[in-house]
Amino acid sequence: MILVTGGLGFIGSHTVRALLDLGQGCVLVQRRPAEVPADLAGEQVAVEQADITDLGALLRVGERHEITGIVHLAGSMPWPPSSEQPVEQARRAVGGLFNIVQAAQDWGVDRVGVASTIGVYAGIAGTGPLGAGEGPLREDMPVRMTAPHLIPTFKKIGEMLNDHLAGATGIEVVNYRISGTWGPRGHADPFFPAPAFVHAAVRGTRPDLSALVLPAHLEDSIDLCYVKDTARAIALLQLTDRLNHRTYNVASGRATTNAEVIAAIKQVVPDARIELPTGGTTEQNHLDITRLHQDTGYKPEYDTERAAADYIAWLRAGHQY
Template structure:
């Protein structure tokens, strides 16, 4: 039975589905009270309420369920900005991560998976795909990659000193059903939502301009969930860190072309070329490790992903 923190969230929901499809049962931990959602009714899913900063509440879950593995997708980041005083926020973030390790030790789980981010590669020079063994700068321009780096360092240390099997997932830009929109980092979610609603996309929240030629490693959330599930259940992993991604850059222009195959009159035009004030090249992640150790291959190319997401939104789902 796999315990998933943030199991009812965006990536967590799709990871739960993937684990169920692979024959596992799941315990989903949420800070707020929640029942088993409709899509998981009558399946091997249990929902428990616990704040990860509360060690006793988290450990108590192990008295009701035989936990064999942990997938930690909940924040362990002082978020959202301004929600806490700096010291309080940092303390809560680190304490929640340490409590996950306490639970892993208490329950003697087979493997602990920790969500990291493509953002840890920020500041790495050069072009081409980013591999897990590239040296990372010690600085970070945003609290999410900063605390994910802290999490990776703590995970490496505790894996060695506690004898735990710890795996870090460096997750690319994820999009698809249940995503919170708008995205501040890339325009794809806004473009698909606009096409589904017959409106023009609102790109005002983007941190930089949206151009057809700009791209990023965008992994469809169903592929992401399956990759995490495969990493959790693999008999043997040869590495501690894995990129979870599509393994290629996808441009806004490719997304627009896929949208127009389904919605020819969609109002999703963007300026041609690259953002003149943005980075000179795209960033994407090398997924050789993931492929070799789990057999993972992305099932959703751009066209299939756009069609799936449009179908989901047109069926009446808000996000």
């Protein structure tokens, strides 16, 4: 069975679905008590309560299940950030990653996948503060030692630790550099407005963009990947027999502008009250997914129009987020 940390979360729950569709059972590790979600009932899924920062509790999961792989999607970072006990928060965050690799070693797991982010590319020559600029962005590009936000900071730390641990333990530790992901079970994102657009369209309100790190404009773009594609890519990276690299971009492989997202939403909700000013950057960035395609055969199945229609239908079916 594949152990998935954060398996009841946004990307995690879709990754579990993708793994199940590919014939793999899953063990979902959660800090708080939880049951198997209704949409996974009857499937080969188990939910275990364990905090990954507690090595003993994590290892006991392996006593109850035969773990053959690990997909680590829970955030190995101090989140939400707090000014109280920052050193201890950072220690626990990084310690959780160490525990995952220790468990893999103890259980004889050959491959561990770890979530990283498009944000590690921030600051590369020609790119903006959050990775927006001229693409394609390739995995072999050197990244800067600094980062503008806590998330890419700890993801960069994690990638370097993963490289060391892979070499030292012989375990195949694979980094997933995940692009901007949207879709069912998603929420407002501080880096791009697409989820807020969809929720507002379904509610019949104007989107609240106050949480965005930077103001949004029609021309602004990001490599926007629908969560079902993100999940399938992660599942393929876990199950493909042979991988040739330790780091993979998980993305759509194209830049999508806010204007394109709005147009796709209005095909389904013509009276959606979404308006943005012009004047943003016209630079286009996207993640190069050549590695991912060559090693796993992955191709995105959702273009912007199909993704928006699917997301809207899911919300209209009565789901709250």
